[in-house]
Amino acid sequence: MPVQSVWMIRLSLASLLVSAVMGGLILTHKAAPLHPAIWGLLPLHYELAIWGWLVQFVMGTAYWMFPRYLKAPGRGSSRMAGLMVALYNAGLVLLLLSSLMGSVKIPLALTGRGLLASAVVLFGGLMWRRVVSYRDR
């Protein structure tokens, strides 16, 4: 498994755990009110579940498992892949921070979404030519 996939999959598992704990707290609060601030965790719970866990896990696994190029480097530029992981997770952190903050939220959310989008475009660029079947050639 390439190191970029290891990072993405491990970060996605960590996101899953944090999101599940937040979800557990929210559900508990719904049944037996703990503190009104707990409802504030709801957007973080969503963002972590969708972007932190599901999307990141799928991207990391696809980068690992899709057919490799016949010539080295098998998965394309590993620097670009590293940049993709960094941009994606920086974007995710900003997005989470924006959900926690009030008035300064807009630039953070915009930057976060922008970084996530650049990481996804980079992912598309890295994967496009790996969506292939060598057997049919």
Add this chain to the structure above:
Amino acid sequence: MPPITRWFIKSGMIWFCLGVVLAFVAELPSVQGRALLLPVYWHMLVIGWITQVIMGVSFWMFPRKKRNRKKEQSALAVGAFYLLNGGLVVRLSTEPFLPLFTESGILSGVVIFSAVLQVSAILLYIGEIWPRVQPKAKRKRSKQGG
């Protein structure tokens, strides 16, 4: 495909069907606004279906730490299966009724229990899969080391 993967994928498919049916039921005029169905069917789809299929496939596809454990059923994976599905069933049968029985301590207790089951399932899944996520070179070294 190992048996545990089949369990996860098949129950994922059942949750998918149930989630879609529940989404339909939630739109019925006699039901709308009376019960708390939105979070339930979202979790049926995102946890019951998507996450569960991902879990099942990862138990199958991710490299095992030890080759001789190939045929063994991991206790962590089996535990994750029962806790996740048990947690979802308990949640589904209690959470929608919370607004109707606001004073029921038993109902609240069961809802909290379902949260504990689901979080525990996630912990077991991560406990099983985390050691299997490692770079190829490190995996080779750990195999050579025994």
